[in-house]
Amino acid sequence: MIRLVLAHMLDRPMPVALNTLLIAFSGALLLTLASLSQHLTTRFANDMADIDLVVSAKGSPLQVILSSLFHVDVPTGNIPLDAADALAKDPLVGQAIPIAVGDRFRGFRVVGTNLDYLALYKAKAQVGAIDIAADNAVIGAAAARALSITIGQKFAVTHGLSGDGGAEHDSHPLIVTAILAPTGTVLDRLIVTSVEAVWEAHGIEAHGQHDSEHVDDSDHDHENHHDDEDDHDHEDNHGHEVEDDHDHAHHDEQGANAQEVTALLIRYGSPLAAVRLPQKINEQTDLMSAVPAYETARLLSVFGIGRDVAQLITAGLALLGGFAIFASLWSALDRRETDMALYRLLGAQPPQLLSMLLL
Amino acid sequence: MPDNAVISVESVGISRAQRAVLQDFTLHISAGVHQVIVGPSGVGKSTLLGLICGVLTPQHGRVIVFDKDLASLNAAARDKLRATHMGVVFQTLGLASALSVLGNLSLAQTMAGIQHDDAFATALLSDLGLADRGDAKPRHLSRGEAPRAAIARALIARPKLFVADEPTASLDPHWRDTVLDMVFAQAARDAMTIVMSTHDQAIADRFGAVLTLPQGQPS
Structure with missing residues (x-):
């Protein structure tokens, strides 16, 4: 089954590569933002070093x-x-x-x-x-x-x-x-x-x-x-x-x-x-x-506006990515309707069909 | 239902596109029989083969294949039964476009759950004049080669039942006869039951049992 999935992927390398890039880009963007936000908070905490x-x-x-x-x-x-x-x-x-x-x-x-x-x-x-x-x-x-x-x-x-x-x-x-x-x-x-x-x-x-x-x-x-x-x-x-x-x-x-x-x-x-x-x-x-804790919280709340905007943009991008993936899956389903029917006729079971559709 | 019947189509009624294709239709096919179905287009040859394969479900009656009432099986179980017991050649051939000819044969073996027999695959392709086409994708096969590849795939798992919907329609007489020879030889060797539809009287003449539609009854 893996060979079959690989064969399908190799048969249409460009859409597979583009979809992979799209998913990777959306994921990376979300992770980067989360990481930056965490890093900023941690960095402030480290720099304050328990100063009251x-x-x-x-x-x-x-x-x-x-x-x-x-x-x-x-x-x-x-x-x-x-x-x-x-x-x-x-x-x-x-x-x-x-x-x-x-x-x-x-x-x-x-x-x-x-x-x-x-x-x-x-x-x-x-x-x-x-x-x-x-x-x-x-x-x-x-x-x-x-x-x-x-x-x-x-x-x-x-x-x-x-x-x-x-x-x-x-x-x-x-x-x-x-x-x-x-x-x-x-x-x-x-x-x-x-x-x-x-x-x-x-x-x-x-x-x-x-x-x-x-x-x-x-x-x-x-x-x-x-x-x-x-x-x-x-x-x-x-x-x-x-x-x-x-x-x-x-x-x-x-x-x-x-x-x-x-x-x-x-x-x-x-x-x-x-x-x-x-x-x-x-x-x-x-x-x-x-008071560092208070001023830093105030500062972070100012940054927070920018962070919220960035999160909004990222969420929008992720949503777009999601739509793109959905559209891609839909297109794959449409394109592979014949293939899927064929594989069913040959005896493929539902999990195998799903893996072929997703990949 | 006869004791040795591998296929029993009992009082089946089915309509397609709001048109009754088969009505109160009954057919029993015993193990090892070579059954051909003939008749003009639209009389229900493909529908009957679809019922036997479990691809179509009748509105009335029942279809029993290898002692299993297909209506009692879910879709996955019907697919499994088809993979393990039948070799099917569809009118559209249905070769997997992403796989090579050999890949298609390999897939059929995988789905049937049997050991891959590369020697048998090579021999099949060689007998069907496709020895050098094993690595070709279906889209690169000619109109004469593609049906032969589909027939090879249907035979590769040594099925107990070979079902083919006009498999030789686009073959020249030489390859038509060669293909039939091969199918009959494998049927004799493996006690394989054959159910095939055709328009070609020359083909029908080689079968022991002929069903002519639309009469709806076996001859």
Whole structure:
């Protein structure tokens, strides 16, 4: 029977090939969309890495999440280190991880932070040993692949998060100590160093006493300060062009040489913190809190519209495919009516006839 | 019904296209008989063969083949009976267009549930002048070759009953006689019963039992 079916298929190769393609295309389209949707949700969840709250300068909460967690947007501004330190000491805070962003290297963002940030993403060294003290840096797997970078290599970062321009911080090159194993998170696309290295690249002296592993230990006064965003106009703007209209007046108020971080990634110290901490930060400080889970859900709901449209189109295509297959089957039935009758006359049983019709 | 009848058509009535083709028709064919049905077009020769094959169902009466009342069998069982006990040559020949001549023979063996006998297939084709046409598709056969291929397919499973609807109509006298010789030889060898329709008196003369329609009774 299989030989008979094969003979029929070989007897009309073009319709068989076209029908196979049609079914494969419709199926692939549906699977691709489902997979993309699943991948997007999983990717967001991975990138959030159990962070409960992100604290940054006031602005758009979604922008804060995008810039500080997913590293796809510019930050809303900076927060003074002493404010960050004070917040880190709050009993409602279980863990506070500072991040300082504002530079890039050949398109990949440089993040100043501490080892806790790497622990968040369960980072492991694929090559070398993880060390981000001082000017040392580790490179995410995807970034390392694209940059073809090697252990021990020195490189000067460029000021700004995007675009072609930007001054290079030649005087403070970073040194590669490790290339990280792939994590399937945003870390794969980042270059991670210490907060102090970011400060020093921008001419802010990081005093020896400061330890970015513990933001609450820091109480230093620094000579100079640069906003970590490339898109802002700074007093010592390194000659950059600004890309957005943020006016960081607070920089001037606090002095251009103050130590700042871009954001604090916070894990709650207790379940109660989920209720009280965001409200407390928003009402009692100049800082702003953004809840990743909420903002991501909001973002996904925006994507959801597009996803719904795509699903609608795919469903339409699948329906068309279904109609085409039905038409093809109908045509096959019509065309093979004689054959079917013949095979019945020869003694073919219903299952054999059905297999011949379907194939 | 005679004891040794392999086919009993009893008081059958059947109408086709709102026209009564057979009415209260009775026929018994014993095992090993060579029965020919003659008569002008439209008298019911093909209808009678269709009833015997179980392809058609009578409105009245019953048809018993190999002790089985065909009306009591479902369609699949009738198809199975036909595949295992009968070799049929239809007026339209009904060769499977997707298969070669040898493929058609092989299919008939498969449907009959018997071991493939390639040597017998080759011998059949050779006797029917189709030795070099085994790999040809039916659409590439000539009008003289296609009926012979259909006859070979009907004989390949060594059926107990050979039913053929004017199988030699498009054959020249040489091949007509050769085909009949072959069929009679196999009938003698395998105790095969033959039921065949024809317009050709020369063919009818070679049969021991002749039924002339539309009289409706065996002669």
